[in-house]
Amino acid sequence: MRPKCLDMPVAVGFALDIARAMECLHSHGIIHRDLKPEKSPRQMMTAEMGTYRWMAPELYSTVTLRQGEKKHYNHKVDAYSFAIVLWELIHNKLPFEGMSNLQAAYAAAFKNTRPSAEDLPEELALIVTSCWKEEPNDRPNFSQIIQMLLQYLSTISPPEPVVPLQITSSENAVLPPESPGTSALMLGRDDSRETKGSFFCFNQCY
Template identity: 55%
Template sequence: MSCVESSEFGRNESKAVALEESIKLGRRSFARNNGSVVSISGPLDIDEKLLIDPKLLFVGSKIGEGAHGKVYQGKYRDQIVAIKVVNGGSTPDEKELLEAGFIREVNMMSKVKHENLVKFIGACKHPLMVIATELLPGMSLKKFLSSIKPQQLDIRTSVSYALDIARAMDCLHANGIIHRDLKPDNLLLTANKKQVKLIDFGLAREETVNEMMTAETGTYRWMAPELYSTVTLRRGEKKHYTNKVDVYSFGIVFWELLTNKMPFEGMSNLQAAYAAAFKQMRPPLPNDTPPELVFIVQSCWVEDPNTRPSFSQIVRMLDSFLCTLPPPPTCTGAESVLVDAPSRSTSAVISATSARVGGKKLSFIRQLFAAKKAANV
């Protein structure tokens, strides 16, 4: 997709300025509220069973850093772990908000267990707020995709990774949790590159029916349009949205798995936000993308959240598509997950195969979503 033309921004300057101000106010609101509303649903403390002895926790070298803290490689007892040290804040109000967010994150991480979610080990509140999880020796999905450019993943690997992500998200949503920051940075590969696991619950929160949530949370290129405000936000303004914001983000991530490109490439963050919120623009899929996968991706990022599929439906569709693929190649290592970007010959073969085998299934799925959309009108 080409960058939005400067002249177009000139003609729509008032909208662009409104969006920019919305982003700035959203960021300030987000900073004040630690990415969530002040009232936190659920228990306001951590079960003693989840706490670990800080004297048995050894912190090693730093391996990452984000808005909410730093991550280190470390050791707890005899286990190698990842240690997230959460920012403590500088004022009483900030400390209170950060501690509430820390408690919420620990309680959510301990609540959900799945093979595609990073395993929670334990936490401690003093002398620092710390969360210990399993340490995956593999790199993030973002770093891995960057390392293989300009090559692309083969279609089986792309769909397998997407299936791992969808299963993790299905588990979160089944437990009433919205992640709100699904992106390749928050997805880690296992050492053998056969599996993907979701990390970082720093922006996650429990979904409620009536409570309003802070807008402008997440990372702009992967954020659902309903998380943007198309008019200037009032200070601290909240809005209601559903777990379908994660489905939109998944659609963008799946597009990256299929293309190994940056979404809205060539655009600034503001331009990407403008394109998604005002122009309903989406990244283009390659012409040889199998029709079933085109349908899944486009269903995930439709404008109306109510017509997006659930992750349980996405899991079923991806599972069904994998069943149409020929046996995997016999090669091992990184070569088994790559295909030359210019030819996409594997994709062309799969497209022809899936068109024959999966045509009726795709028609049924389209009818399913059409019926759902009609029911919501």
């Protein structure tokens, strides 16, 4: 955990960066299945295709699959994990605190237990709770999540100067303007004269 909570625009900005990366993955037919704040030896990925504390309920099962049998899930498992990551970014707390990893997965899957969103602003609570809904098809996709995050950021951040879209000559790829999360990260990098890449924050999430 960090020494203190991030400012809300920065926390939501990081979430926006993550959502954009996930939208890119999904647009190429890739399901992440193990989205969480960091890779740690203490949080090993399970046979259920995810890490218990951040894993979508439909990925957890107490029934042993027969040989050749596969779980039925779709890209919405990543929306659930994103909600838990967003909650953690904002609160600077481990989700399902007081539970073991297995207890957290069981509570989410069979008791529909979720971290409390009562202290969140209404608009942000709506984003979080819609992403971790029990029914996968009721969760928004990442294109919708991005729009909701941008809308929320517009209510808490002063309008920024319009930045022209940058187009790379090599791949003709359009790069979106930086988010508050990326901007804060880059500012910290400049101050400390570090040389890590501009997508360092993504490396902590997948």
